[in-house]
Amino acid sequence: MGPGFLLERCAMFTTAWTASPQLPSEGFTPNWSREGFWRQSLRQVVRLSAGGERVRVRFSNAYGNSPVRVAAGAVSAGGVAVRLAFGGAGEGVMPARGELVSDPVQLAVAAGESVAVTLYFDSATGPATFHAQAFATSHRGAGCLLDGEGFSESSESWYFLSAVETDSGRGDGIVLFGDSITDGFGSTPGADRRWSDALASRTGRPVLNAGIGGNLLLNDSAWYGERGVRRFARDVLRLAGVDTVVVLLGLNDIGFSETDLQPTYKPAPVVSSGEVIGGYRELIRRGRACGVAVIGATLLPFGGSDHWGERARKVSHEVNEWVRCAGEFSGVVDLNRVMADPGDPDRLHPAYDFGDQLHPNDEGYGVMAEAVVRCL
CATH class of the missing domain: 3.40.50.1110 (SGNH hydrolase)
Known part of the structure; x- marks a missing residue:
C-alpha cells in the first residue's frame, strides 16, 4: 500500500455503504452475474450510514476479464436524481480486474437514507462482479432507464456496485x-x-x-x-x-x-x-x-x-x-x-x-x- 492509499483514507470522503465483491457464481439464489447485462439498465438501492452534501460511487470489475463500459449512470435520493460523471464525461469504463470511481456529485443525503444507483450498459458486460446475497431488491430493464421507470425484472444481488461515499469527513x-x-x-x-x-x-x-x-x-x-x-x-x-x-x-x-x-x-x-x-x-x-x-x-x-x-x-x-x-x-x-x-x-x-x-x-x-x- 503506497502513498495513494494513505491519501485516499485521509481524504474528506467517508465510506457510507459497501458490499464485498465476489466472483460471478450461482451458489445462492438465482442471479444475473454469469449472464451480465447488454442494452439494459440496472437499478440498485442501498442504505447509507453516513450523510453529506456530496456523493461519489465506486464500481468493481475485480473478477472481470475485460473492460466494462458504463454508457450512463445516475444516483438519486429524496426524489432528486443527478447524472453521474467519470473524469468529467458522462460515460466511463471499468478496467478488467479494476474499479471505476465516479466524480463527486452534489446530492444531500442523511445517515439512514436510501439512495438509488442506476447504470445503463449499451454493450455486453460479460459476467458481472457482484455480491450474491443483498437481502435487498435490484431491478433490470431493457434500454436506458435513468428516469427510474420501466424495470421489469428483479434480483436479490448487487452487481458491480461496491461502495457509496459521502463528504461527511468522518x-x-x-x-x-x-x-x-x-x-x-x-x-x-x-x-x-x-x-x-x-x-x-x-x-x-x-x-x-x-x-x-x-x-x-x-x-x-x-x-x-x-x-x-x-x-x-x-x-x-x-x-x-x-x-x-x-x-x-x-x-x-x-x-x-x-x-x-x-x-x-x-x-x-x-x-x-x-x-x-x-x-x-x-x-x-x-x-x-x-x-x-x-x-x-x-x-x-x-x-x-x-x-x-x-x-x-x-x-x-x-x-x-x-x-x-x-x-x-x-x-x-x-x-x-x-x-x-x-x-x-x-x-x-x-x-x-x-x-x-x-x-x-x-x-x-x-x-x-x-x-x-x-x-x-
Missing part, C-alpha cells in the same frame, strides 16, 4: 468483517435488519458490512469469495474513514468439513484451532499497521446445525477461549455468550434462531449489535 467508521452472519442471512429481506444496520442505528457511526455468505478465513471458494486473510485489505483497510473492524469469521473453516451433503462447501480441509488463530493474528497485524483497531468476536453457538460435530465443538471452544483470553485483539465482544441458549450453551438461544441453528433472526442481530456497543 473518520470513525466501523467495518463488520465476516461470513453469512455478517452478510445478514436470516434477517428480513428488504427491511435493513442485518446486525450492521442495527449497529449503525445504535451508534450513529458509519457501519460498513464486509460480510460474504459462506466466506472462509483461510481458504478461497468459487461460491463464497476469496479467503478472509486475502480480501481484508480490499474490503476493510482500503475503505475511507474507517478506524475499527470487528472480526467474526472462521465458523465455516471449522464447520464445512462436518458434512458431505453440500457440494458448495468444498474444498473443506480440516483445520485446527491453531490455524484459525494464525489467521486472526494476520488480520490483527495488518489492521494495526494501518492504524485500525481490530476487535475480535467469539464465534456464535452452532450446535445442532449442519456445521456441528465433535471436532467442530472442540475447535470452536478452543478458538473462542483464545479470543477471550489471549489479549491480542484491541477488544473482545463475546457474542458466543450473549447469543447462547442458557440451557445448552452450545446452541443458539431459541429466541434468536432464524431456524437453522446457525443464523440469527432480526432479534438476534439486534442483540449482537447491543453487545458491540458495550465493547466500543
